[in-house]
Amino acid sequence: MRLSPLLALGLALTSAAHAQTNVVFWDFFGGGDGARMKQIVDNFNASQTAIKVARTTQTWGNPFYTKVHTAVISGQTPDVMTYHLSATPAGLQRKDLRAFSTSDLALAGLKSSDFQSNLVATLTTDAKNAGTTGLYGIPLDTHTFVVYYNKDVLKKAGVLGTNGKLMPMKSVADLTKTLQAIKTKTGVTPIALSSNQDSASVWRLWYSLFLQQGGTLVKDGKLSLTDLDTKGRAALQIMADWSKEGLITKNVTYPAGVALFTAGRAAMMFNGNWEVPTMVDAKTKSQLKFDYGIMSFPALYGSNASTWADSHMLAIPSNAKTPLSPEKLKAVMTFIAYVNKQGGNTWAGGGHIPAYLPTQASGAYKGMQPNTQYSATSAKDARLEPTNPIFGVGGPVYDAIGVNFTPVLLGQATAEQGIAKLKTALQSFVK
Numbered sequence: 368m369r370l371s372p373l374l375a376l377g378l379a380l381t382s383a384a385h386a387q388t389n390v391v392f393w394d395f396f397g398g399g400d401g402a403r404m405k406q407i408v409d410n411f412n413a414s415q416t417a418i419k420v421a422r423t424t425q426t427w428g429n430p431f432y433t434k435v436h437t438a439v440i441s442g443q444t445p446d447v448m449t450y451h452l453s454a455t456p457a458g459l460q461r462k463d464l465r466a467f468s469t470s471d472l473a474l475a476g477l478k479s480s481d482f483q484s485n486l487v488a489t490l491t492t493d494a495k496n497a498g499t500t501g502l503y504g505i506p507l508d509t510h511t512f513v514v515y516y517n518k519d520v521l522k523k524a525g526v527l528g529t530n531g532k533l534m535p536m537k538s539v540a541d542l543t544k545t546l547q548a549i550k551t552k553t554g555v556t557p558i559a560l561s562s563n564q565d566s567a568s569v570w571r572l573w574y575s576l577f578l579q580q581g582g583t584l585v586k587d588g589k590l591s592l593t594d595l596d597t598k599g600r601a602a603l604q605i606m607a608d609w610s611k612e613g614l615i616t617k618n619v620t621y622p623a624g625v626a627l628f629t630a631g632r633a634a635m636m637f638n639g640n641w642e643v644p645t646m647v648d649a650k651t652k653s654q655l656k657f658d659y660g661i662m663s664f665p666a667l668y669g670s671n672a673s674t675w676a677d678s679h680m681l682a683i684p685s686n687a688k689t690p691l692s693p694e695k696l697k698a699v700m701t702f703i704a705y706v707n708k709q710g711g712n713t714w715a716g717g718g719h720i721p722a723y724l725p726t727q728a729s730g731a732y733k734g735m736q737p738n739t740q741y742s743a744t745s746a747k748d749a750r751l752e753p754t755n756p757i758f759g760v761g762g763p764v765y766d767a768i769g770v771n772f773t774p775v776l777l778g779q780a781t782a783e784q785g786i787a788k789l790k791t792a793l794q795s796f797v798k
Contacts, residue, residue, distance in 0.1 A: 442688025566769025
């Protein structure tokens with residue numbers, strides 16, 4: 368029997384629709400990150416005929432990880448999702464993550480050695496500490512704490528070198544003197560940091576100061592409080608002193624802190640490299656009325672430049688009720704490969720240091736501005752969060768930092784009291 372042209376076309380369209388593999392993708396990206404991930408997903412979909420990725424953006428932080436766990440329990444998970452490396456220990460403890468096998472990676476033309484070694488090593492350690500094995504995430508980047516600075520204000524304060532960079536600071540005393548000079552000579556607040564309204568920013572600064580003294584919170588996979596009364600208290604005291612002298616912003620939300628710097632009302636901003644798009648966009652649109660620079664967080668205790676860092680990953684949720692079919696797994700791995708390979712420099716444009724080594728070594732990335740001002744040293748100095756389920760994005764430590772350190776920064780409690788309360792909170796989390 369001969370089919371009519373319309374019927375034949377209908378059958379062809381139906382067959383094509385059945386051949387398409389739909390991939391559900393959850394992420395937590397907003398702002399510049401969200402715009403870049405949308406671009407990557409759109410480009411991927413345009414390049415495919417048999418795969419389509421449907422992207423849904425969830426709320427960053429604890430809400431995201433709670434929703435993932437709920438989805439795992441119900442068996443109604445996305446096919447692929449973003450994840451923070453710092454949240455991996457908790458995710459493994461909850462059994463929310465599916466391991467990637469060597470053959471899984473091969474489907475994407477990838478191998479673990481393609482990625483920054485410290486990220487893979489940390490993921491492997493996380494798995495061993497959780498009593499399991501395997502790679503539970505494909506790293507996308509390293510994102511870390513950097514210093515944005517207003518060259519015009521620093522020049523007026525006499526702390527900008529002839530090379531257009533912030534004069535070297537080799538100690539806390541050096542940095543404090545620089546901040547005091549800025550305040551005295553310009554009247555501009557030296558540091559923009561959402562110090563009382565954003566526990567994550569407080570944690571990043573405190574943890575960097577703690578690390579540079581050689582402090583540790585985890586030994587042999589277990590919580591260690593030994594260094595808190597000395598190195599931890601010293602780090603918090605530095606921040607409290609800066610706050611008391613008006614060298615750092617108070618009672619400022621995260622968006623307000625960024626706005627103060629971009630408006631020229633703060634000389635420096637201590638923040639993540641993910642704010643690079645904000646600076647680039649403001650400069651492009653002529654909204655930025657000053658010249659700026661970016662540098663890695665300085666080494667303030669000798670040569671130890673250790674600085675807080677985390678990593679975004681792509682992960683597959685565990686789903687015992689509805690595991691991925693071979694076709695779906697192939698589609699997911701094809702997408703993961705695309706994000707790292709074709710989308711690598713697009714993602715790096717968000718300020719992140721790519722984890723995929725071929726992208727990191729590419730001429731396009733090495734010539735990317737302003738990333739080149741910090742990327743090499745920041746990648747080397749990056750230190751990931753403690754490998755323990757209570758730490759990391761979505762974990763209880765962030766809230767504990769906010770609750771117990773905020774009174775210290777407001778002058779309502781001493782550094783000793785803040786550290787003592789943090790110790791009590793940490794101990795309660797591991798019971």
